[in-house]
Amino acid sequence: MQNKLINRCLIGIGMAVLLLVVVLVIRTLSFTAPPLANITPEPLDLDGRAIAGRLSQAIQFRTVSVQLNQRETQQQYRDFIDWLAATYPEVHTAMPPKKLGKKEGQEFSLLYTWPGKNSELPPILMSAHYDVVPVIPGTEDDWQHPPYAGVVDDTHIWGRGTLDDKGAAIALMEAATSLLKQGYQPERTVYISLTSDEETGGNGGTAAIVETLKNNGTQLDWSLDEGSFLLHGFIPGVEPPIASINVAEKGYLTVKLVAPGKGGHSSMPPAETAVDILAGALVRLNQNPLPGGLEGLSKKLFEAAARHMSFEKRLMFANQWLFAPVIESALEQQASTAAMLRTTTAATMLSASVKENVLPIEATATVNFRLHPRDSVDDVLAHIESVIDDERIKVVVRRGDSASKVSNDEAQGFRLVADTTQEVFGSVITAPGLTIAGTDSHRYQEIADNNYRFNPMLVSREDVHGFHGTNERISIDNMVKATGFYQALIRNANLHPQ
Ligand SMILES: [Zn+2]
Numbered sequence: 001m002q003n004k005l006i007n008r009c010l011i012g013i014g015m016a017v018l019l020l021v022v023v024l025v026i027r028t029l030s031f032t033a034p035p036l037a038n039i040t041p042e043p044l045d046l047d048g049r050a051i052a053g054r055l056s057q058a059i060q061f062r063t064v065s066v067q068l069n070q071r072e073t074q075q076q077y078r079d080f081i082d083w084l085a086a087t088y089p090e091v092h093t094a095m096p097p098k099k100l101g102k103k104e105g106q107e108f109s110l111l112y113t114w115p116g117k118n119s120e121l122p123p124i125l126m127s128a129h130y131d132v133v134p135v136i137p138g139t140e141d142d143w144q145h146p147p148y149a150g151v152v153d154d155t156h157i158w159g160r161g162t163l164d165d166k167g168a169a170i171a172l173m174e175a176a177t178s179l180l181k182q183g184y185q186p187e188r189t190v191y192i193s194l195t196s197d198e199e200t201g202g203n204g205g206t207a208a209i210v211e212t213l214k215n216n217g218t219q220l221d222w223s224l225d226e227g228s229f230l231l232h233g234f235i236p237g238v239e240p241p242i243a244s245i246n247v248a249e250k251g252y253l254t255v256k257l258v259a260p261g262k263g264g265h266s267s268m269p270p271a272e273t274a275v276d277i278l279a280g281a282l283v284r285l286n287q288n289p290l291p292g293g294l295e296g297l298s299k300k301l302f303e304a305a306a307r308h309m310s311f312e313k314r315l316m317f318a319n320q321w322l323f324a325p326v327i328e329s330a331l332e333q334q335a336s337t338a339a340m341l342r343t344t345t346a347a348t349m350l351s352a353s354v355k356e357n358v359l360p361i362e363a364t365a366t367v368n369f370r371l372h373p374r375d376s377v378d379d380v381l382a383h384i385e386s387v388i389d390d391e392r393i394k395v396v397v398r399r400g401d402s403a404s405k406v407s408n409d410e411a412q413g414f415r416l417v418a419d420t421t422q423e424v425f426g427s428v429i430t431a432p433g434l435t436i437a438g439t440d441s442h443r444y445q446e447i448a449d450n451n452y453r454f455n456p457m458l459v460s461r462e463d464v465h466g467f468h469g470t471n472e473r474i475s476i477d478n479m480v481k482a483t484g485f486y487q488a489l490i491r492n493a494n495l496h497p498q
Pocket residue numbers: 129164165198226
């Protein structure tokens with residue numbers, strides 16, 4: 001009798017397992033992508049060595065925006081703007097740029113207006129910033145080629161700004177020049193902005209450009225700016241490159257935590273000093289990150305990529321109702337993918353006593369959060385208060401911006417960027433994504449229906465180490481393709497006016 005019962009139980013369990021396997025397999029088999037468009041790009045009639053030579057010259061101007069208070073840096077900016085005018089005379093004759101900025105004498109951001117034949121059509125904007133971040137002191141000797149020498153070898157242009165974002169600025173100038181030489185005039189107005197202070201938040205130059213367009217009553221159909229690349233080898237198991245055309249960027253919140261102390265001599269410390277109170281708060285913040293998970297834009301990006309994976313990996317993504325925790329814990333392993341899942345918390349600056357034997361009268365920490373679109377600034381502030389849970393600590397907001405709006409990944413602008421990428425680079429995956437840092441686009445959202453963030457350049461994991469880091473470089477082939485891309489995008493945008 002008992003044996004029969006056990007047998008029935010086993011059969012029941014066996015059936016359940018079989019059913020589960022069938023469900024998993026069926027879901028996996030239907031979780032595929034249509035084959036990538038079999039596109040062989042037309043060869044581009046562009047002189048790569050000549051373009052590389054001009055980018056090399058651009059790199060040699062030290063347009064470091066964080067040093068803009070220094071006279072020498074301001075002179076570098078002026079020299080760069082003069083060099084642009086001399087190097088791209090066609091562009092500067094056809095569309096002399098407006099020089100814009102907040103401070104007098106520092107109007108370094110450039111807005112070019114290429115008037116369209118049909119003023120009824122909504123204009124578009126293509127943007128790149130030409131300011132750069134400094135070379136981290138002490139790392140100068142780690143560079144294979146000096147950061148501002150603009151060395152060109154057989155395959156690459158080396159130096160600060162090649163990837164971020166002078167390469168794109170130069171490719172835009174090259175594309176406009178090439179089209180002008182062909183006698184091309186766009187159907188709809190095209191704005192090109194080369195901004196001068198993106199790396200310091202854009203509150204001078206980029207803000208002035210937005211103000212100018214707003215005052216003209218300009219509403220753009222879409223804007224295209226930096227924010228991601230054509231990524232190769234970033235997601236294990238996916239061979240084709242992925243064009244992550246980002247439709248949103250994370251927000252930004254910086255708070256200063258202030259813990260009080262009584263001061264005094266360090267030979268007679270109280271049970272808890274200002275530093276101890278602050279350290280406790282920082283540990284609690286670190287151990288209690290904001291809730292997150294694979295959803296929204298990050299989910300769209302990974303699902304688009306996962307459809308091209310092997311059966312075993314697809315099995316996980318096709319059955320997220322069962323495997324979501326496994327996928328998420330794998331994504332948590334890498335800082336760059338973990339950042340796509342949630343609002344991140346990073347303590348960056350600390351201060352306390354001024355002398356080793358003096359107890360602090362206060363200890364402070366600066367903590368920087370990058371906000372996922374699901375969390376508002378107020379949500380994060382409430383999280384900070386509840387996690388720290390210590391009334392002695394003051395939380396002072398230094399800067400708070402929620403995430404950008406999420407642009408439409410089905411609108412015409414998105415399709416144009418995706419199709420043009422395939423036209424120039426061949427068979428690649430295209431998907432919407434989320435930019436985990438900040439870009440000028442958070443300002444452009446005021447004047448554009450949609451903002452897209454993508455540089456048409458194929459990069460590997462190794463290449464992105466140069467981004468704000470050491471040995472920044474871009475291939476000559478990428479510069480040719482980026483120029484070809486911007487050229488084709490301007491043409492394509494006019495073939496299908498709305
Ligand atoms: Zn940048």
